[in-house]
Amino acid sequence: MSALLFAVHIVYVSKFSGTNDVLVLTVMQFFIGGACGVACGACFETLPPAWALTPEFFWNMAYLVIFASCVALVIQKVALAHVPPAQASLFLSLESVFGVLFGVLLYGEQVGLKLIVGFVLIFGAILVSEMFPLKRKDVATNQLEAVPVELP
Template sequence: METQGNTSGSASGNRVLPSIVYKLMIVAATVIWGLSFVVMKDAVDVLPPSYLIGVRFLSCGLILAVIFFKKLRAHFDRGHIVNGCFLGLLIYLAFWIQTIGLTDTTPGKNAFLTATYCVLVPFIWWFIARKRPTVYNIAAAVLCIAGVGLVSLQGSFSMRFGDYMTLLCALVFAVHIVYVAKLSEGRDILVLTVWQFLFGGVCGMVVGACFEAFPPVEVLLDPAFLFNMAYLVIFASCVALVFQNVALAHVPPAQGSLFLSLESVFGVLFSVALYGEELTFKLVAGFCLIFVAILVSEMFPLKGKKQLAEEPAGEAPPIEELRDYEAREFGDGGVRAAARAEE
């Protein structure tokens, strides 16, 4: 399978891995975030939302700045700084708006409405990158949303202020996913990620200082809170969000958003394992729909690609047609595959 995505790997001198590796990175991130639902619930009871995001992102940014200091120094330029800060603003706004929405809706509806970014991403990618979504993108997104609905929703579905804020949050998350793929072209995604965390953390601290009360220091020194923050900073941010950004630089955004929707599945599974939530038929049906959505996204476009590539020599499509198909389905990674086919 050809590596999908943009040229950021080669442009920055990083090794480009097989596509399956980047998809597994997204899955690993969703497992970590699934457990973070449990952790975040306790942490936000101690530290207000903006301060929580600020401390989490700023701590993560400083840790990554030390780890990737050589990369930061090598790419200390306006393009990386400005674009990284723009990504930081988007990710801060997404988390902040999601937290506001959660104050006026149920956790299940919050998770479901946030996951609607699966439907939004292909169309935002079309608008920004001029790459039209395929019928498989749209079908997979609809199946995914249906699955997340079965997993997340309980009872009635009347809309409240918190629900509308969560929909806005889903839009911002979708824009962030698309711009990670777009802005990583020709740039080092790890450097962009460091600047994203640093600027997102500063935004959280500034908003928190203006509108929130900082808790007493002795409360912050509680071992349980420190453990929760360590998990959020090291695993849910340093590891999971780095995995997400690196993977989205090499996986088409529409496909990446479907893999990210697994977060809701793992969130429920951890709830079943740790809090005794009942594993119902509805939950299992939702899991199956999400799995089918990912299979549709993975298998059907690849089948079309294989059919084009394996036609008899006398009836083979012109190389420009193959290149156009690759670009439409798989982005710049597909263009590189078509170029290799031409050779």
């Protein structure tokens, strides 16, 4: 389900970024996502204890919201506006590959069989789709080929 919604997201960003300001789209996405997050949090989560709401917590949250979310998503949206949706989805699917790579290199995450198989499948799919793109014939070309030409 998340892969389907992710693909829909990429297609709509590509579609609307050509006619709308990317920054406005990103701000709208944050407000809608934030409203949905607050609504779900209010329904399903408990409030944190007051002692957990320290200045350090708010600085950490500000950093995550501003740099890891807002700035990163604006840069991503600007880049996606200049790339076809199919290539954008391929590039963005590398996020998990780099997440695993940095997890192993920086945090000593253990490499298991599932991790290796997932890495190979994702990376292999990207290589295949980039090296062997599907060739489409133009509809007009197909129609011209189908019409016999009679010479007098």
